[in-house]
Amino acid sequence: MQAPTSTASPQPGAPxxxxxxxxxxxxxxVREFHALVDSITDGVFAVDASARITxxxxxxxxxxxVRPEEFVGRLLSDVIGESNSARxxxxxxxxxxxxxxxxxxxxxxxxxxxxxxxxxxTGRDVRVRVNASPIRxxxxxxxxxxxILRDVTELMELETAKDEFIRVAAHELQTPVTIIKGYAQxxxxxxxxLPEEKKRMIDAISRATDRLARLFRDVVDMSQLQLKRGSLAxxxxxxxxxxxxxxxxxxxxxxxxxxxxxxxxxxxxRGDPERLEQVLRTLVDNAIRYSPEGGDVxxxxxxxxxxxxxxxxxxxxGIPSDRQGRIFERFYRAHTDTSHDFGGIGVGLxxxxxxxxxxxxxxxxxxxxxHGSRFHVSVxxxxxxxxAR
Amino acid sequence: xxxxxxxxxPPGAPTxxxxxxxxxxxxxxxxxxxxxxxxxxxFEVWTASDGLAALERTAEGTPGVIxxxxxxxxxxxxxxxxEFRRRHGEHTPIVVMTAAExxxxxxxxxxxxxxxxxxxxxxxxxxxxxxxxVARRVPSGV
Numbered sequence: 112m113q114a115p116t117s118t119a120s121p122q123p124g125a126p127x128x129x130x131x132x133x134x135x136x137x138x139x140x141v142r143e144f145h146a147l148v149d150s151i152t153d154g155v156f157a158v159d160a161s162a163r164i165t166x167x168x169x170x171x172x173x174x175x176x177v178r179p180e181e182f183v184g185r186l187l188s189d190v191i192g193e194s195n196s197a198r199x200x201x202x203x204x205x206x207x208x209x210x211x212x213x214x215x216x217x218x219x220x221x222x223x224x225x226x227x228x229x230x231x232x233t234g235r236d237v238r239v240r241v242n243a244s245p246i247r248x249x250x251x252x253x254x255x256x257x258x259i260l261r262d263v264t265e266l267m268e269l270e271t272a273k274d275e276f277i278r279v280a281a282h283e284l285q286t287p288v289t290i291i292k293g294y295a296q297x298x299x300x301x302x303x304x305l306p307e308e309k310k311r312m313i314d315a316i317s318r319a320t321d322r323l324a325r326l327f328r329d330v331v332d333m334s335q336l337q338l339k340r341g342s343l344a345x346x347x348x349x350x351x352x353x354x355x356x357x358x359x360x361x362x363x364x365x366x367x368x369x370x371x372x373x374x375x376x377x378x379x380x381r382g383d384p385e386r387l388e389q390v391l392r393t394l395v396d397n398a399i400r401y402s403p404e405g406g407d408v409x410x411x412x413x414x415x416x417x418x419x420x421x422x423x424x425x426x427x428x429g430i431p432s433d434r435q436g437r438i439f440e441r442f443y444r445a446h447t448d449t450s451h452d453f454g455g456i457g458v459g460l461x462x463x464x465x466x467x468x469x470x471x472x473x474x475x476x477x478x479x480x481x482h483g484s485r486f487h488v489s490v491x492x493x494x495x496x497x498x499a500r
Numbered sequence: 501x502x503x504x505x506x507x508x509x510p511p512g513a514p515t516x517x518x519x520x521x522x523x524x525x526x527x528x529x530x531x532x533x534x535x536x537x538x539x540x541x542x543f544e545v546w547t548a549s550d551g552l553a554a555l556e557r558t559a560e561g562t563p564g565v566i567x568x569x570x571x572x573x574x575x576x577x578x579x580x581x582x583e584f585r586r587r588h589g590e591h592t593p594i595v596v597m598t599a600a601e602x603x604x605x606x607x608x609x610x611x612x613x614x615x616x617x618x619x620x621x622x623x624x625x626x627x628x629x630x631x632x633x634v635a636r637r638v639p640s641g642v
Contacts, residue, residue: 285599286527289619293533296622301540324619331599 154239154260157246158212160253162187174239174262176232187212196229200238211243215256220244225263238264274334281327288327292320329458332389333441343383343469347493350378350419353388354412361395367405370395374411378419380490382470387490390463390474394423394486397459401446402427402483418472418489426483435478439464463488519633520544522563524554524580525597526572534567534597537622542635551575555583562592564633567616570598570606581610593632 132140148155154171158164167182182190188207191197197205207213211221221243230237243258295317299310355372362370380387391410398408402425409424430438434445444457464474472490521543525531528549535545546563548554550572566584570577581594593613597620598606607615614628 282599285618286530290527290529290533292619293530293537293622293625297533297537297540300622320619 154262155257156182156212156260157255157257158187158216159255160216162213162216164190165255166257171260174230174237174260175228176230196227196231198227200225200227202227211241212256212258215243215245215258216253218245218253221258236264237262238267277334278331281331284327285324288320288324292317292324295320329462332462333458343386343466345381345470346384348380348382348384348387350380350382350387350421350490351375351412353384353391354410354421357388357391357395358410361392361399361408368399368402368408369406370399370408370410372411373409374413376413376419378412378414379493380419380472381493382472382490383466386466387470390466390488391421391423393459393463394488397486398423398425398427398484401425401429414492415489417491419492420487420489422485422487424483424485429480429483430476430478431480435476438476439474519635520546520563521629521633522546522548522554522557522566524548524551524566524572524577525569526550527569530569534625537625538629541626543629543633551577551580551583554580555587558584558588562588564592565613565629566592566594567629568594568596568610568612570596577606578610581612595628595632 148166148168151168152170154174155166155168156164156171157166163186164182164184167179169179172179172182187210191207191210195204195207197210199205205226211224211226214221221241224241224243225238226241227236227238229235239260240263241258241260243256245253246255246257248254295313298305298313299317305313354375358370358372361368395408395410402408404427406426410421411424412419412421414420428446430445437443438445439460440457441461442457443461460474467474467488467490470490472488474486474488476484476486478484521538523531523534523538523545525534525547526549531547531549535547538545546557548557552575554566554568555575568577568581572580575583577596577598584592584594590611594610595614595616596607596610596612597616597618599618606612614631616625616628
């Protein structure tokens with residue numbers, strides 16, 4: 112509401128400021144206000160400074176399967192106390208002071224906060240995306256909070272269907288790829304007197320199918336990760352063994368690069384062995400891919416405090432500083448349209464960091480153009496984690 | 501493994517064929533690729549296009565190792581592995597052939613002795629089989 116002013120006289124028919132308004136005007140303003148709020152198709156929900164509910168529009172009530180009258184005028188804590196069905200997308204319950212509107216009362220502004228909540232009339236979960244902010248008076252004092260809810264259930268179902276489609280399609284592609292790659296290799300294996308030129312052709316087919324297979328794997332990983340968070344195993348993993356194994360196989364696979372382990376401390380971490388291997392393999396693959404001139408790729412595994420840190424260092428093309436901030440983004444490729452574009456769809460690092468973070472660890476890097484990159488992966492050691500619990 | 505151990509089987513029991521490989525895969529081209537590679541390397545290869553056919557094929561004798569696709573019509577790899585073990589016990593190693601992202605999990609599902617993640621290398625295929633059976637021709641020089 113605006114502060115009263117002595118100068119501006121209201122337009123005919125326009126609502127005047129409260130101090131000048133007649134009781135009839137005020138009633139009309141309230142009616143118009145409610146008509147406005149009630150006709151908004153997003154859910155609108157507001158509380159006053161004492162967390163008493165002042166507004167709950169029909170769209171809001173529909174999402175939760177309640178009637179607005181059940182909410183308006185009551186304390187949020189009473190309403191929540193009866194049935195708090197709000198949960199984070201991963202299923203964890205939201206405590207009272209974690210509710211968007213309660214956080215907004217403390218002065219926070221929340222954007223695109225996602226939560227699950229139960230629709231009481233259908234008994235089904237609704238996924239809502241919430242924007243919440245404090246309501247301030249002219250002096251800046253918080254006099255309430257408002258949240259706008261958008262139902263994204265259908266959107267998320269579409270996302271899930273899309274990811275499932277990608278997963279199935281990529282899965283179905285594995286068989287034809289196996290056949291193409293298999294016969295290419297079998298021809299090379301059995302026809303030893305093949306002219307060198309033909310051998311190179313068939314070799315290219317074999318390599319191309321490998322690349323196809325890697326693309327599918329990345330796409331599948333991407334969609335899998337979106338589909339089911341929290342599906343990773345939690346085991347005792349000897350990270351040093353993984354580092355050693357990857358270094359060995361990478362050294363075998365590349366003729367022009369020297370892949371070697373420079374430091375190897377015993378490191379038993381808490382994580383998913385296959386996924387950790389996938390992460391480190393991605394880093395080593397990248398190190399090799401972005402060192403087109405050949406050269407050394409170094410891998411080390413050391414203990415630092417409660418963490419084990421694996422580091423992969425290359426001396427290749429490096430990442431331009433203006434692109435470094437984006438390399439973990441989905442589908443971002445730092446070297447697109449440069450002479451260092453070596454293919455890929457830009458999900459390897461994104462997937463790798465998601466995986467590491469799923470394990471409670473982190474990934475970071477330093478890089479300099481023409482000098483190469485150093486990527487680090489840290490995961491809590493098993494012992495440190497056990498004592499923390 | 502010794503090929504001569506077959507004679508020790510009790511009468512009426514299926515005869516283990518220690519040097520043979522059963523390839524269970526519903527895709528005709530992939531089955532032909534795998535069996536062709538193994539035959540060229542001297543293995544005796546049996547084939548089946550799904551779990552039911554594989555059960556029929558093993559009624560009279562079990563192979564030295566089974567290469568098993570998981571998703572198949574009529575009877576899939578999970579059902580086949582369970583039924584095969586019920587009939588013939590745990591001795592015959594099973595190597596699961598399936599898409600890379602789920603290979604280890606599928607292998608654990610059926611307590612497999614190994615897995616081949618599609619798309620596998622021919623050398624990986626041969627190594628997986630050689631772990632369990634010895635080719636007839638190669639060691640004997642035939």
